[in-house]
Amino acid sequence: MGRRWDCTVLVLQMQDGEIQDEILEMTHALKRKLSVFLSMSDSEERFIDRLDARTESFGKNDQIVSEGDAYSKIYVIKKGWTYHSRTLDDGRRQITRIDLPGDICCFFAPILKYSANNIVALTDCEMTVLELEQLAEIYTEQPGLGAALSWCCAQDESVLSERLVSVGRRSAVERLAHFFVEIRRRMELVDLAEGNRFLLPVTREQLADAMGITTVHLFRSMRRLEKDQIIAWGTDGVAINDMMELHRIAKFTEPYLHYTEIPSRTDRFLKKLSQIPQYASGQQ
Amino acid sequence: MGRRWDCTVLVLQMQDGEIQDEILEMTHALKRKLSVFLSMSDSEERFIDRLDARTESFGKNDQIVSEGDAYSKIYVIKKGWTYHSRTLDDGRRQITRIDLPGDICCFFAPILKYSANNIVALTDCEMTVLELEQLAEIYTEQPGLGAALSWCCAQDESVLSERLVSVGRRSAVERLAHFFVEIRRRMELVDLAEGNRFLLPVTREQLADAMGITTVHLFRSMRRLEKDQIIAWGTDGVAINDMMELHRIAKFTEPYLHYTEIPSRTDRFLKKLSQIPQYASGQQ
DNA sequence: CGCGGTTTTGATTATACTCAAGACCGGTGG
C-alpha cells in the first residue's frame, strides 16, 4: 500500500517487479529538496505551504518557454519532468538541463527579461507558479528560505558545469554512466528512487541531445552498458544493477551536487516527519 | 596618449599596430559591467567604491581555489584573467569557465561550503575581495546593486550553458569561432577590446581544455580559421579580420549574453561619464 | 649555445557521425 506523508509528491513503488508511480499526500518535492539545506522553522514551513496556492499544468511535449520569450514567472515542478534546450539554425540541438520534481524553472526570471532557451515538458507536469513579487517577498520576509532557493540555483549551475565536463572530456559511455548516477542521486533526494530503480521519462533522442552525441551512437553505447549487466533501461524505468561499476566508469564524484554540505535532513526535518503516524509506521 | 577615467582598469591601446596594456585610473570593470544592467545612483556608486578597499593579488598560474576547498570570500577581478576547471582521475581536464576583468569569482561562496572546481590565475591578477558579510550588506542596503550582481550570476550561467551547446553540438572550428566572438564581446563590454582586437592570455593547451578538444586538434582547427584570414592569434593578442564570417561559422546569436535587455549604458552612466572632461574629449 | 616549454606537422588509430534499412510497437480505421 505504501507510505503516506502530508503533502503531494510523486513516489515510486515496486510491485511484482514493476515500477509505477502514484500521487501521495506529502510535502512537495521542493520542500524535500530544501530540507537538505535548511531545517525549516514552522513559519518557514507555513510560508512555503502558502506558496502552493497557484498551480499550472502542462501536457507532455508542451513548450513552456521558447527562445526569445519574455520571462514572467517562476515554476517549481511538483510533478513531472522538463528539459531546457538550445537549437542551432541547422537543427542541431543541445539539451542543457533536465529538471525533475522539486527543481525550479526560470529562477532568473526576475533578473533576465528574455529567455535564451526553450523549456519543454518531458511529461505531463504540475507546477507551482511563483509570481515575481512572491519571490521578492520570500527574500525579504523569509531570508532563510531565500538562501535555500539560492542554494538550488547554485546547485543547478554546478550540475550544468559538471555536464560540461562530461560532454567535453568523458567518452560517450562514461557520459551515460555519469548521467545515470547523477539522476539516480537527484531522484533519491526527492524520494523518487526506489533503491537503484527510478523512472526516466526521456526518449533516446532526447538523451542523445543531452549527452551531445547522436541517437545512433547512444544506442551503441547503451548496449555496452547493458550487455555487462551494469544497467537496464526499459520502458518501465532504469535499474542500476552494478552501482560500483557504474560509478567507476563515470568517474563520478559527488561533491558537485553539494548535498552534504549542511547536515539537515538528519535533524529537524526528519524529526518532524517521524511525528506523522503514517510515516513513522512505514519503513525507510 | 589614450583616455583617462576615474578609477583603475586595464585598457588596451593600439600603437604602431601593437597592442599593449596599461593601467588607467578608472571606474573598475565591475562598475562598467553593472552599468549595463543598472543606472547607478550616487549612493550606489559610493557604496561600490567603498567595496574596493580590500584588494588581493595573485601571480600567474597561482591556484586561487582548489577542488574541495572551503569557500571563504568573493573576488571581483579588477585586473587579470582566471579560469575554472575540473580534473578527472586520469588527468583529463575541462576548463568550464574563463573570467576576465569585471567578472565575479565564487559568487556562491555564501551558499556553498566547498568548491567543486579549481580556480587558477591565467595572468597576474588584482582582485577586490568581498567578505561574505559585505555581500549580505549589499543585498540588504542596496537592493539595486544586489540585483545587478544577480544579473552577473545569471549571465555566467547563461554563458556556461552556451558553452555546453558549443561543446555538445558545434564542431571544433565552430567552437573556436564562437569562443572568439564571445570573448571579444565580453571584452568590449568592459572596454578592453580595441575594435576587433583584444588580448587573450591563454595558452593553446588551456583553450583546448576549454573547448573540449586536444591541443593538437586545436592547432589544426585554428589553422583553418587563420589561413582564410578570418582571424589571427599571435602573442600580442587576437585580431578578428572577418567578423561577419566568424559569426556565420560560429552560428553566434547574442541574446544569451543578456546584454541588451535593460537599456542602460545609454542613459545615466554615459551621461555621467560625459561630464568627465578627459573622457568627453576622447573619441569612442 | 643549449634547455625546457610551447607550437607545429605527419602518420596512424579510435571514436563518433551519416546514411540507410529493417524491427518493433501502439494506435487507427477498414
Add this chain to the structure above:
DNA sequence: CCACCGGTCTTGAGTATAATCAAAACCGCG
C-alpha cells in the same frame, strides 16, 4: 481481427572527425 501507419528503436556499412603517438621546429631565457 488485421493491415497499415508513424514514431521509436535497433543494427550495419562506410565515412568524417578528433585522438593518439611521435617527432621536429621554434622561441624566450639563463
